[in-house]
Amino acid sequence: MNDALxxxxxxxxxxxxxxxxxxxxxxxxxxxxRLQRGLAYVPVSVFAAIIVPxxxxxxxxxxxSVTNAHLMxxxxxxxxxxxxxxxxxxxxxxxxxxxxxxxxxxV
Amino acid sequence: xxxxTRFEPxxxxxxxxxxxxxxxxxxxxxxxxxxxxxxxxFGLLFGALGVAAGLSLWQTLGMxxxxxxxxxxxxxxxxxxAGAGIGVIIFTTLIVNLRHALYSASLQPVVKHLPLRWxxxxxxxxxxxxxxxxxxxxxxxxxxxxxRWFFAGTVVTxxxxxxxxxxxxxxxxxxxxxxxxxxxxxxxxxxxxxIVVPMLKRYPQWAAAAAAGVVAVWxxxxxxxxxxxxxxxxxxxxxxxxxxxxxxxxx
Numbered sequence: 001m002n003d004a005l006x007x008x009x010x011x012x013x014x015x016x017x018x019x020x021x022x023x024x025x026x027x028x029x030x031x032x033x034r035l036q037r038g039l040a041y042v043p044v045s046v047f048a049a050i051i052v053p054x055x056x057x058x059x060x061x062x063x064x065s066v067t068n069a070h071l072m073x074x075x076x077x078x079x080x081x082x083x084x085x086x087x088x089x090x091x092x093x094x095x096x097x098x099x100x101x102x103x104x105x106x107v
Numbered sequence: 108x109x110x111x112t113r114f115e116p117x118x119x120x121x122x123x124x125x126x127x128x129x130x131x132x133x134x135x136x137x138x139x140x141x142x143x144x145x146x147x148x149f150g151l152l153f154g155a156l157g158v159a160a161g162l163s164l165w166q167t168l169g170m171x172x173x174x175x176x177x178x179x180x181x182x183x184x185x186x187x188x189a190g191a192g193i194g195v196i197i198f199t200t201l202i203v204n205l206r207h208a209l210y211s212a213s214l215q216p217v218v219k220h221l222p223l224r225w226x227x228x229x230x231x232x233x234x235x236x237x238x239x240x241x242x243x244x245x246x247x248x249x250x251x252x253x254x255r256w257f258f259a260g261t262v263v264t265x266x267x268x269x270x271x272x273x274x275x276x277x278x279x280x281x282x283x284x285x286x287x288x289x290x291x292x293x294x295x296x297x298x299x300x301x302i303v304v305p306m307l308k309r310y311p312q313w314a315a316a317a318a319a320g321v322v323a324v325w326x327x328x329x330x331x332x333x334x335x336x337x338x339x340x341x342x343x344x345x346x347x348x349x350x351x352x353x354x355x356x357x358x
Contacts, residue, residue: 004193005166011197012183013173019204021230023211027219035212037350038343042209043242044312045319045342047303049335052320053327054296062324070293077297081304087141090304094297 067105073098131253135260138244142236143268145298149177150269153184154276160184164277171273175234175266179203205336210238217245221255229255232262239302246306315346 023029055074056062066072077094080086124130150171157167162184170180179200186196210233218226240261244250250257307313319342326334 002163002166005162005187006169008183008193008196009166009170009173011193012170012176012179012200015197015201016174016176016179016204016207017231019201019207020211020233021227022208023215024218024226024230027215027226029215034347038347039209039213041312041315041343041346041350042206042213042339043238044303044306044316045339045346046206046209046335047299048316048319048342049323049338051296051299051303053323053334054293056320056324057327060327070296073293074296074300077300078304081301082307085305087298087301088144090301091141091144091294091297094293094300098293098297 067101069098069101069105072101126251126253128253128256131251131256132260132263135240135244135257135262136264137260138240138257139236139261139264141301142240142298143265145294145301146177146236146265146269147272148294149181150272151276153177153180154273155279156181156184157273158277160188162187167277168270168273171269174200175232175269176200176204176207177234177269202333202336206339207233210235214238214241217241217250217254217258225255229258229262232266234265235299236265237261242306243302311346311349314349315342318342318345 051074055071056064056068058068058070063071073094076097077090080093081090084090125134153171154167157170157180158164162170170183174180174183182199182203183196186199211230214233218229221229237258241258244257303316307316319338322341323334323338326337328334329337
């Protein structure tokens with residue numbers, strides 16, 4: 001079992017490195033302009049795909065409600081991020097609303 | 108030692124200029140600090156959960172040291188707890204980390220002139236957080252000649268804090284069995300919002316993010332994080348479709 005877990009860790013390390021090194025390994029490979037334009041939409045799409053379900057459905061059920069602390073905290077963070085672009089202020093605003101609402105609701 | 112170079116201007120520039128190697132390294136390190144605040148709870152939580160799932164202290168640390176991929180590490184620990192086989196866990200890691208191939212493609216222009224050892228080192232550290240820091244940096248303009256050291260500063264800072272948090276979490280996690288109840292996953296939501304919202308500058312980017320978000324919610328129960336990949340594909344497609352008319356108008 002011990003060796004199996006180390007094998008698993010090494011396997012995970014290899015596939016993770018492979019994905020990250022893939023295009024760094026081929027410095028001569030050029031992308032088509034279309035692919036380049038598509039890549040520009042990768043980060044916003046990936047991050048939105050991670051964030052939105054966590055905020056909208058924090059306990060696996062969709063909860064579009066003011067009592068959803070994750071959603072309200074995310075909206076506060078989004079507002080500050082759009083207004084200031086400051087990461088620290090965004091975190092503080094998000095946590096203030098998230099924590100405050102959790103405390104107020106007693107959950 | 109090549110003593111002939113010691114009085115060259117570049118020697119003093121190493122201490123004073125932000126474009127020096129050390130200066131770039133420290134700038135990269137500084138730009139990474141806000142991201143660490145979001146990552147700290149995850150490192151602590153991963154350490155605690157890793158030990159709780161049956162990994163030894165060394166295996167928990169070893170996973171952070173060798174894999175260095177937060178989301179995949181959490182999923183692996185969850186799957187170990189659920190009794191999944193090694194093959195399934197490694198395959199899931201690949202699926203979850205496919206997005207890193209896209210980061211790799213995105214940052215390739217910045218590293219393609221570098222020697223192999225640099226590309227290996229920087230690729231190893233290409234986490235979500237380091238990618239986000241590099242995007243924010245490139246948004247302000249191209250890197251200088253020593254820009255690789257900025258990237259290195261980001262990687263080393265993120266890596267060190269991840270190891271430290273994993274260690275602390277693993278050591279003390281079992282004494283705090285209710286870590287999950289603190290809603291610590293909200294730290295990830297808030298820090299990713301702080302990253303992505305400033306990137307939404309044009310209408311197609313908002314549309315791409317909105318489409319990806321809606322699909323991700325709709326497909327959140329699909330196995331192996333396929334919902335994430337599907338949502339990303341839809342977001343890219345929507346962005347490209349809306350982007351095209353603007354390009355044709357310009358042409």
